[in-house]
Amino acid sequence: MSRLSGLKGLRARRPSNQSFSWGHRGRRDGGGDPTAEPVIDVRGLTKHYADIKAVDGISFEVEKGQMFSLLGPNGAGKTTTVEILEGLRDPTSGEARVLGVDVRKGYGKIRNRVGVLPQDFEPFDRLKPREAVAYWAHLFDRTLTKEEVAGLIRTVGLADRADTLAMNLSGGERRRLGIAMSLVGKPKLVFLDEPTTGLDPGARRELWGLIRQLKSEGTTILLTTHYLDEAEQLADDVAIMNHGKIVARGSPADLIAKHGQGHSIVLAGAGEDGLSAVRARGVVAELQGADVVVQVPLASDMRRMLEKLASIDTPLNEIYTRRASLEDVFLNLVGARMQEGVLAA
Amino acid sequence: MNRVLADMKAFGTQYIRSRVGTFFALVFPILLILLFGAIFGSSGSSQVTLYVQDQDNQPASHAFTDALNKTNVLTIRAIPPSADFSQYIRDHSINVALQIPPGFQDALAKAENGTRATVNLTLAGDQTQSSYGIAVSAVDAVATAFNLQVAKAAPVVNILPTSVPGLRHLTYIDLFLPGIIGFTILSTPLFGMTAICAEYRSRRYFKLLATTKLSKAQWLAAKVVFHIVLLFVSVALMVLTGILVFGLKAVVTPMAILIIIAGTIEFTSLGMVLGIFVRDPETGAAIANAIGFPMMFLAGSFFPVDAMPSFLQAGARLLPLTYINEGLRATMTFGTDATAFIDLLVTLGFAVVFFVVAARGLSWKSR
Ligand SMILES: Nc1ncnc2c1ncn2[C@@H]1O[C@H](COP(=O)(O)OP(=O)(O)O)[C@@H](O)[C@H]1O
Ligand SMILES: [Mg+2]
Numbered sequence: 001m002s003r004l005s006g007l008k009g010l011r012a013r014r015p016s017n018q019s020f021s022w023g024h025r026g027r028r029d030g031g032g033d034p035t036a037e038p039v040i041d042v043r044g045l046t047k048h049y050a051d052i053k054a055v056d057g058i059s060f061e062v063e064k065g066q067m068f069s070l071l072g073p074n075g076a077g078k079t080t081t082v083e084i085l086e087g088l089r090d091p092t093s094g095e096a097r098v099l100g101v102d103v104r105k106g107y108g109k110i111r112n113r114v115g116v117l118p119q120d121f122e123p124f125d126r127l128k129p130r131e132a133v134a135y136w137a138h139l140f141d142r143t144l145t146k147e148e149v150a151g152l153i154r155t156v157g158l159a160d161r162a163d164t165l166a167m168n169l170s171g172g173e174r175r176r177l178g179i180a181m182s183l184v185g186k187p188k189l190v191f192l193d194e195p196t197t198g199l200d201p202g203a204r205r206e207l208w209g210l211i212r213q214l215k216s217e218g219t220t221i222l223l224t225t226h227y228l229d230e231a232e233q234l235a236d237d238v239a240i241m242n243h244g245k246i247v248a249r250g251s252p253a254d255l256i257a258k259h260g261q262g263h264s265i266v267l268a269g270a271g272e273d274g275l276s277a278v279r280a281r282g283v284v285a286e287l288q289g290a291d292v293v294v295q296v297p298l299a300s301d302m303r304r305m306l307e308k309l310a311s312i313d314t315p316l317n318e319i320y321t322r323r324a325s326l327e328d329v330f331l332n333l334v335g336a337r338m339q340e341g342v343l344a345a
Numbered sequence: 346m347n348r349v350l351a352d353m354k355a356f357g358t359q360y361i362r363s364r365v366g367t368f369f370a371l372v373f374p375i376l377l378i379l380l381f382g383a384i385f386g387s388s389g390s391s392q393v394t395l396y397v398q399d400q401d402n403q404p405a406s407h408a409f410t411d412a413l414n415k416t417n418v419l420t421i422r423a424i425p426p427s428a429d430f431s432q433y434i435r436d437h438s439i440n441v442a443l444q445i446p447p448g449f450q451d452a453l454a455k456a457e458n459g460t461r462a463t464v465n466l467t468l469a470g471d472q473t474q475s476s477y478g479i480a481v482s483a484v485d486a487v488a489t490a491f492n493l494q495v496a497k498a499a500p501v502v503n504i505l506p507t508s509v510p511g512l513r514h515l516t517y518i519d520l521f522l523p524g525i526i527g528f529t530i531l532s533t534p535l536f537g538m539t540a541i542c543a544e545y546r547s548r549r550y551f552k553l554l555a556t557t558k559l560s561k562a563q564w565l566a567a568k569v570v571f572h573i574v575l576l577f578v579s580v581a582l583m584v585l586t587g588i589l590v591f592g593l594k595a596v597v598t599p600m601a602i603l604i605i606i607a608g609t610i611e612f613t614s615l616g617m618v619l620g621i622f623v624r625d626p627e628t629g630a631a632i633a634n635a636i637g638f639p640m641m642f643l644a645g646s647f648f649p650v651d652a653m654p655s656f657l658q659a660g661a662r663l664l665p666l667t668y669i670n671e672g673l674r675a676t677m678t679f680g681t682d683a684t685a686f687i688d689l690l691v692t693l694g695f696a697v698v699f700f701v702v703a704a705r706g707l708s709w710k711s712r
Contacts (some may be wrong), residue, residue: 004540013703049712083711086556087555088552088555088556088709088710088711089710089711089712090710108558111556111557111558112558115555116553118549118552118553118556120423120549121553122548122549122550124355124357124359124550126358126359126362126363127355127358127359131355132355135351135352136557137353137357138348138350138351138352139348139351139352139554139557139558139559140557140558141347141348141558143347165362182556230381
């Protein structure tokens with residue numbers, strides 16, 4: 001609960017305190033109107049189902065040009081939140097405004113300014129990317145020239161696959177097609193719901209490049225993910241979500257500084273024996289799996305601590321030092337651990 | 346408009362590329378015509394000879410006989426008014442015969458002045474034979490037209506079927522082909538749309554479409570227009586096969602085209618209404634079959650409703666496909682557009698209701 005009050009402090013500060021700005025905003029939107037309405041403004045939003053509070057009173061806003069990430073394990077309520085903001089589900093209570101309109105009523109006016117890549121996007125099997133993009137543009141009342149279609153397909157890196165039936169595209173290529181389709185209306189705001197889930201590491205990295213490029217063109221992006229590295233790599237602003245609530249909010253660096261515990265030393269594979277050996281030397285440590293982890297809040301203490309631990313003769317795999325990451329933040333805030341790079345609640 | 350056309354084009358591209366759909370829409374009905382035509386239509390002429398005994402012998406009864414003659418399927422021969430009706434049929438081994446009793450014109454005249462009146466025509470023949478079915482449909486269509494013109498739809502002219510066993514067998518391609526068109530109007534859009542709704546839901550295409558400016562009604566309209574085009578192609582192929590292989594006499598009239606359009610709207614929408622309840626392709630197929638197949642058989646696609654037992658006939662009146670089949674037969678085979686017009690109106694009524702229910706009931710959003 002004390003974490004939540006920390007979060008409130010963050011929120012309360014932001015609207016009034018202009019010195020709290022994201023790096024890119026000073027550069028890119030320097031000429032922007034600081035009093036302008038946020039692109040997304042969510043207050044006290046809830047979505048209750050019969051047996052679960054999928055979204056349980058969350059508030060946040062996203063400024064123009066920002067890459068905002070909802071980070072959380074499966075079932076945290078990310079998709080529910082995003083679909084409310086896309087006008088696809090009605091909230092139980094609370095307020096949600098997107099591009100200045102109430103998502104319950106005003107979506108007709110902003111449809112062609114919002115791009116959506118749904119979770120687990122599947123393209124139309126029997127359309128080729130070239131056809132799908134041209135078709136989708138018409139549904140936003142835009143008629144793209146052949147060159148514009150080709151340009152968009154090139155942007156997402158599908159140039160040599162433009163005339164392949166979508167059913168024959170790889171997982172990564174399908175997502176790219178989905179992103180191309182979400183961009184046909186030249187949207188000001190793009191929702192990407194778990195854009196890289198299920199892709200191999202190479203395809204993920206390529207998509208990250210594409211998402212960064214999108215951002216560099218000034219598009220506001222709301223990205224959900226359960227990959228910590230993805231949020232850390234891409235987002236300016238992260239809201240960590242769990243059980244329908246936002247449990248922490250800030251830039252990746254802020255979150256790590258605030259909720260991570262600086263550096264740590266890991267005695268990999270040292271196990272219970274290692275833990276007792278470390279404790280016997282008067283060092284505070286904890287067991288994470290088979291690893292013994294010693295927190296070192298001050299970097300200057302690192303050397304002394306390493307020397308202290310070096311003499312331990314319990315069998316172990318390796319000793320390494322680790323800088324705190326969002327993973328530690330998660331562990332601290334949610335008690336969730338990583339399983340193969342994915343958060344597990 | 347642009348959105349509807351774009352959606353229709355994209356949908357059509359996918360449909361044609363899927364082959365299975367194209368087979369059932371275009372090839373399957375042709376196979377049915379060839380199969381049934383070969384079984385039932387190989388012998389005899391395509392016209393039924395109807396013997397008429399005109400006991401009234403007034404302008405009205407002459408007009409009625411004339412109208413029968415103008416249907417494409419009947420050749421009219423006279424039975425002398427003085428002859429014994431049943432005896433004459435047996436003596437001349439006649440297939441089907443119609444008796445117009447004295448007082449036919451009187452009854453019509455009374456009805457025209459607003460007085461209640463009925464007159465019973467006797468139609469004798471073997472009711473198990475297709476020639477009898479053709480005659481019943483033709484006489485019924487003409488009688489309906491008379492009732493409409495004269496008495497503002499009050500049933501003045503009734504037909505009393507009478508059995509005379511042991512008669513010859515005749516071809517029925519002219520009667521059968523409109524039924525197959527009706528069958529296709531039901532099967533192509535109905536089975537197609539339930540499958541599409543199931544696929545769009547399970548693959549979340551509806552949700553994807555909900556993020557665009559395309560409305561549900563526009564999406565449905567695109568599917569309707571596509572199916573109308575598809576049905577036109579299909580009907581053209583069927584009629585061509587009918588003419589080339591079986592010497593089809595029935596013609597695709599403007600009224601038939603209107604019925605095809607209304608019927609396609611009706612069953613495309615009904616498919617989507619069913620799609621509201623469909624979560625996966627298997628249940629989709631099951632629901633469509635459960636509704637579609639009984640309707641095909643009971644609504645007179647393969648034989649006229651008039652040839653069915655009376656309790657089934659009553660049930661057939663409740664089925665939307667009945668009106669399409671009868672309307673198409675009336676206009677294409679018997680040339681009685683006045684009868685077909687009623688069927689068109691009923692079909693349009695169903696179409697509007699189904700379209701509205703579909704556009705309202707189908708939800709693209711999640712809960
Ligand atoms: N339509 C629904 N009916 C009932 N429960 C739902 C529905 N949609 C989502 N939920 C539940 O709400 C919670 C949040 O789901 P979701 O927003 O999809 O999480 P995430 O996207 O973070 O994985 C889950 O427990 C899920 O089972
Ligand atoms: Mg999700």
